[in-house]
Each structure stands twice: as structure tokens, then as C-alpha cells.
Amino acid sequence: MSDQAMRDAWFPVGLLSGLTRAGTASMLMGEDITVGLDDTGAPSVDCGGRKLPTVERFGHLWTSLGAPEKDLFTIPEADHPERTLVDVGVVRVKCSPLRAVENFLDIAHFPFVHTDILGEEDHPEVNNYKVEVRKDEDEVWATKVEFYQPQAAASAGGGIITEYMYRVPAPTCSVLYKTCPPRPGEWDVICLFVQPLTEELCDVWPWMALFDDTSTITDLIHFQQLIFLQDRSILENQIPKKLPLDPALETPTRADLTSVAYRRWLKRHDYTYGAQLVAE
Amino acid sequence: MQADERTQWVPAAVSTDILDGTVVPAALPTGPIAVWRTASGELHANGDRCPHRGMRLSHGFVRGNSLSCIYHGWRYGRDGGCEHIPAHPGLEPPKSINCGPLPVAEANGVVWVAAQAPEEAPAEIEGFEALKSMLFCATPAAIAEAAGGALKTELGGTPAHLVTAERTPSETFVVALVPTGTDVASKLAAATALEALRRVTESAT
Amino acid sequence: MILYDYILSPSCYKVRLLASLLGVKLELRAVDFHPGREHKGDELLALNPAGSIPILVDGEDVLTESAAILSYIAAKHGQNWLATSDAGEVGAQQQWLSFSHRLTSALGGARLVEMLHFPGDLAALQEAGIAALRELEAALFARRLTGQTFLVGDRITIADIACFPYVALAPDGSVSLDPYASIRIWMRAIRAQPRFIEMPGIHRLHELAPDPLAGDA
Numbered sequence: 001m002s003d004q005a006m007r008d009a010w011f012p013v014g015l016l017s018g019l020t021r022a023g024t025a026s027m028l029m030g031e032d033i034t035v036g037l038d039d040t041g042a043p044s045v046d047c048g049g050r051k052l053p054t055v056e057r058f059g060h061l062w063t064s065l066g067a068p069e070k071d072l073f074t075i076p077e078a079d080h081p082e083r084t085l086v087d088v089g090v091v092r093v094k095c096s097p098l099r100a101v102e103n104f105l106d107i108a109h110f111p112f113v114h115t116d117i118l119g120e121e122d123h124p125e126v127n128n129y130k131v132e133v134r135k136d137e138d139e140v141w142a143t144k145v146e147f148y149q150p151q152a153a154a155s156a157g158g159g160i161i162t163e164y165m166y167r168v169p170a171p172t173c174s175v176l177y178k179t180c181p182p183r184p185g186e187w188d189v190i191c192l193f194v195q196p197l198t199e200e201l202c203d204v205w206p207w208m209a210l211f212d213d214t215s216t217i218t219d220l221i222h223f224q225q226l227i228f229l230q231d232r233s234i235l236e237n238q239i240p241k242k243l244p245l246d247p248a249l250e251t252p253t254r255a256d257l258t259s260v261a262y263r264r265w266l267k268r269h270d271y272t273y274g275a276q277l278v279a280e
Numbered sequence: 281m282q283a284d285e286r287t288q289w290v291p292a293a294v295s296t297d298i299l300d301g302t303v304v305p306a307a308l309p310t311g312p313i314a315v316w317r318t319a320s321g322e323l324h325a326n327g328d329r330c331p332h333r334g335m336r337l338s339h340g341f342v343r344g345n346s347l348s349c350i351y352h353g354w355r356y357g358r359d360g361g362c363e364h365i366p367a368h369p370g371l372e373p374p375k376s377i378n379c380g381p382l383p384v385a386e387a388n389g390v391v392w393v394a395a396q397a398p399e400e401a402p403a404e405i406e407g408f409e410a411l412k413s414m415l416f417c418a419t420p421a422a423i424a425e426a427a428g429g430a431l432k433t434e435l436g437g438t439p440a441h442l443v444t445a446e447r448t449p450s451e452t453f454v455v456a457l458v459p460t461g462t463d464v465a466s467k468l469a470a471a472t473a474l475e476a477l478r479r480v481t482e483s484a485t
Numbered sequence: 486m487i488l489y490d491y492i493l494s495p496s497c498y499k500v501r502l503l504a505s506l507l508g509v510k511l512e513l514r515a516v517d518f519h520p521g522r523e524h525k526g527d528e529l530l531a532l533n534p535a536g537s538i539p540i541l542v543d544g545e546d547v548l549t550e551s552a553a554i555l556s557y558i559a560a561k562h563g564q565n566w567l568a569t570s571d572a573g574e575v576g577a578q579q580q581w582l583s584f585s586h587r588l589t590s591a592l593g594g595a596r597l598v599e600m601l602h603f604p605g606d607l608a609a610l611q612e613a614g615i616a617a618l619r620e621l622e623a624a625l626f627a628r629r630l631t632g633q634t635f636l637v638g639d640r641i642t643i644a645d646i647a648c649f650p651y652v653a654l655a656p657d658g659s660v661s662l663d664p665y666a667s668i669r670i671w672m673r674a675i676r677a678q679p680r681f682i683e684m685p686g687i688h689r690l691h692e693l694a695p696d697p698l699a700g701d702a
Binding site: 293294297299301302304305338339341342343344348350353364366412413414415464467468471472475 | 619623626627630631663664666667669670673688690691692696697698
């Protein structure tokens, strides 16, 4: 199995606001890297004396071990000047980077893992939704995803049917567009950017672009950290740690169509760093 | 693992450590297992992995006669079969979805589990009952040596049997048995002596 | 009472948990601990020069140690959550409140290294954490032998609340709780208390809620 396809992808490695000249030791796909600012004050990533390409976007510094063919994806909706951009900060998780993304694409766990916030046991049903791979962008999209949520966002006052759209524009990144309680017709943007340290260890950098005039930034950060840390205790207890791409090893249902499409898309592109191809 | 090892009873827990309506983690040489009691106390064991997304079932919860996964609430019955998938309340889960029930038995207040049904019940040690389980960072052989050369020993002045199961090459699950009817003070002394035995064993390893 | 709070802080959670169990309302003030390090900023350092949270402000009273805050809230709103005047209970309560600081530095330290990139000697923190868990397991086993579930006296007290969070979150620092049967039973008894609240990493007991399928059975 070759890791070249993933080596050519972009990955988040730090908050732009947190870069220092001293640099921070980190890892990317098993290789030691140093993330920081160079002598001119520009963001830089060093890998054993080699300068890696960088992109500054969405409040994060991005890099690649290889030679990316495509520019890093964009999120046009996030450019709206009235949105609050929220750097949620990093959380390390002992799981496959691909498992972390797959969990983010899943709504059926809300009643059990995010009880009384994103879901409740009396409303567990997942209705049919639409999943496609958009050919031009080569991205996985799930749309018309609806779910009953007791407290959909920091700003939500009570239970509502929330509509979601999920987008996977890169192997370890997902963008969620979600009903925005204070602004009907607009979408909140919540992203999960995952840095693969090894196949079974990752740093997760959630990032948000929201319309929210009432909550403080700290409230918004805490809400997202609360949700993600509830997931962490699940992610660290899945067996096997790597994401199985062999359909025989796990049992998807209709609610898991996004995950099924994501796994197929990973396999087709050889995005298999953090995946288990056959049962061990 | 050899076929004859698969049909051997392995000590997995102390009976009284698994309350009615709860699930606990344990292990066989084949991998992690979940051992649970129904609300009425009936004992069951199965693989510690939900067939849906691989989540450990020992993190789940028991209602009535079913074990549910904490991740998506998939519900498994006493035969290991999936009974209910909350995301699709109207769906009857296919019979093929099963969390792998395992043979389980209780003897001397110890819960024994096997990968495949053994021909006989677990061997009883007449007149003894489980006191306490403990994980030693040592091999079964090192524990026997520290206990005076055999697993039949004494702890704090009370006769004792040690039942062991190697969990990993460096970790052994140990259950100490003491005579049925041992008084509380002697049990406490035996538990303290078991701690001391672990210290000796681990510092020798 | 105002609590300067961080949703991921087990020490802040102790205070929120006790307040909830006692039915006491707290006014929460969210502190951007990570990534903002607000607890090291001027406003909070003026309140607590140690630069730590939780901080409880109640009129003129400002408290910055979680064990002290638990004692304060229990003294005001739940006397039976404190030791009686019995010397054995007083000693045991103080013993476990002090022990809880070892849990914080060892298991809490490992958690900050493993989860939030804090510097630290992970192996040493985990070893100290395992030593503390083994002590707690032995003590709780001894309590079970005498028919007791909790650490002090014959009921749940602030000693249990002080020790519970960092123990329950030990896996966040890659310290397994699987080997400790008596700790598991004790944690379950705490989680089963009326008005128990969760924090990320500590799930509620779903089985205590009514079974949505019960109507079909």
C-alpha cells in the first residue's frame, strides 16, 4: 500500500495565531516536523531540513509532505464579513484520522453521545438523505440531512429540526453546513480539520464560521469543545483503531450512507493512511 | 491460539463485581470481551465490539435483558443477536448482526468465559470462594514463584488459591480465593497480603 | 455564587456536580482556558494570583481551591455531605480531599499532556496515576467488605465528589480503568445519584432514563 496520495494532500498543522519563532515540534504521517515562523516572520514548516509547502487559510497553517496538485479547498460561505470566525484549538485523539472524520459525518450517535444537546433518545430516527460524489470538485456531499435537536447550537433556545449538509473536500477534512438559529436561510459553517500524526493518532483542529450575535467567543469555543470531547471517548475505544475499508468488517445501515460514500471515496483515491484494507 | 486453548475456561471477573444490570470489560486470549448481567442477574459474555462501528460494548448499558452500545444504541439480546437499531426504529435487524455470545459459567464466585464451549464445567475448588481480582504486571510463572512456588498459598495467615489468566505477555489477571466463611478481618488481611504479593512480583520482574 | 468555569476542567466539574446534586444554582462564567489561556490574564490573576480555575465568588468570599469550594458549598447547602464531628470521619474526609490533589497532579497531568499538548513527563505521570488508582481500589474494596459504597461514613460526601472526576477521566491520559472493579462500582454509585450531571468523557447512565421501547414490550 502506498501513502503517496495522502502525502500529496494538504493538512492543518497549527493555528496561525499560535505560531512562534521558536517553533513547535509536531508530526505529520509519522514524520517529525517543526511548525513556526521563519526569520522573516513568515509561517514555515520544516521536515528534517526540508521546507514544506504552506498555505494560510481558515485561521490555520496547512502543509503537505508531497507535491499537492490542487490548491487547498475553499469555503466561500465563510468569507461573509458578519460571521464570527472561531479557532476552537487543538485536541489530540488516539484514533485513526479517518475514524475522526467519519464520526463527524455521523448523526445517528447524537442521542447517545450528545444526549439532550444534539439529540435525544426519544427522537433517534434518521430519515433518508441524499449522498453524492460531486464530479467536478471530486468531493463527497450529503444533503437534506434532518435531525431533531434539543439544543442545536450555543445560541439555540430549545428543540428544533435541524438541517445539515456535509462536505468532504479532503481526506481528513469535513465541512458541516447547519441550520443557523438566529438567521433563517443562512448556514452555520463548522469544520473538522484533522492532522494525521500517525495512522492511529491525530490532532483535531475544529474551526467555525458562525452567525451568532449573542454568544461570546468563549461560549462558542466551549460548546464545540464540549461536543468534540464527548466524541473523543468513543473514538479512543473503537476496535480496530484503523478505519476498516473491507465492507465485511463493519455493518452499515441506511443512516450510514455518508460514511459508506466516504470509505469508497478514500479507497478509490488510495487515501488509505489510517485505514485497514483487509481484516487482520 | 490452539483449538484446545479455545475450549478452556478462562477466569474473567469476580461474580460479585458484576452488579445486576451492568456490563464490565474483561479479556480472553482471543481479545477483549464484555461480561454483563441482565437486570435480573443472568450472566452473559460476548466480544467487546459492536459489529456496527467497532465500539467497545463494555462501555455500553444494560436495560432489562439487553445490552446496548453507547455509540448508536444498537441493542443486543441474550443470544447476541441485534434486536433494535434506534436510527431505524421500524426496521427488524437482520439475523446476521450478532455480537458473538460466548460460553460463560460461575464457580467459586469466579466468572469463567471460554472462546468455544468446553466439554466440562469449570473445576470447583472445594470450600473456597473468590475474594478479589487484581491485575499484576507480571507473568503467571513469576506470580507462582513469588507466592512460594505454587498458586495454592496463604495470604495474611489465611489459606488461599490464586487463579490466573495471562492477558498480555506482561499482564496477568489474578483472582484470590479464600475459604468460604472467612471473617471480614481475615479477608482484609488477605487483600492486603495480595497487594504485597503484587509489589514483590512486580519488583522482581 | 459565581463560578469561573471551564467545560473541560475536571476541577470545575467537581463544583458544578456538587451544586447540581445539592440543587444549588451557580452563575457560570466561561473562562477561555484552551486555547485562550484566559486564566493567566490580568482580570483572573487579580482574582486568583495562582492562575488556576475554578474560582468561586460569593459576595465577599473568593475561593480558588476545589476542595475548599466543595467544603464551602456543602457547609452552606448540604451539611450531610460533610464529615460529622466524629474524629474518624473528619480524618477520612481530610485524607481523601488531600488524596484528590494527587489524582489531579498525576492523572490530570497525564490528561493535559495527552489531550491538550501540555508539556510533562507522561510516563512518570501515568505511573503515579496507576499507583493512586491502586490505592483507591484497595480502599474501596475494604469499604465494600464492611458493606459501604462511598469513601467516608455511610453516605456520599464531598470526598467522593473530590476524587471522582480525575479517576473517571483517567483514560484521557491513557490510563486504563479496566482493572479496577471496586472503583467501577463506586463510580457507578456516584453516576446513579439523583441530579447527576455529566462532563465530556463521563457519560450518564442511559439505563436510568425510561426505556423508549418499553411501551412496545
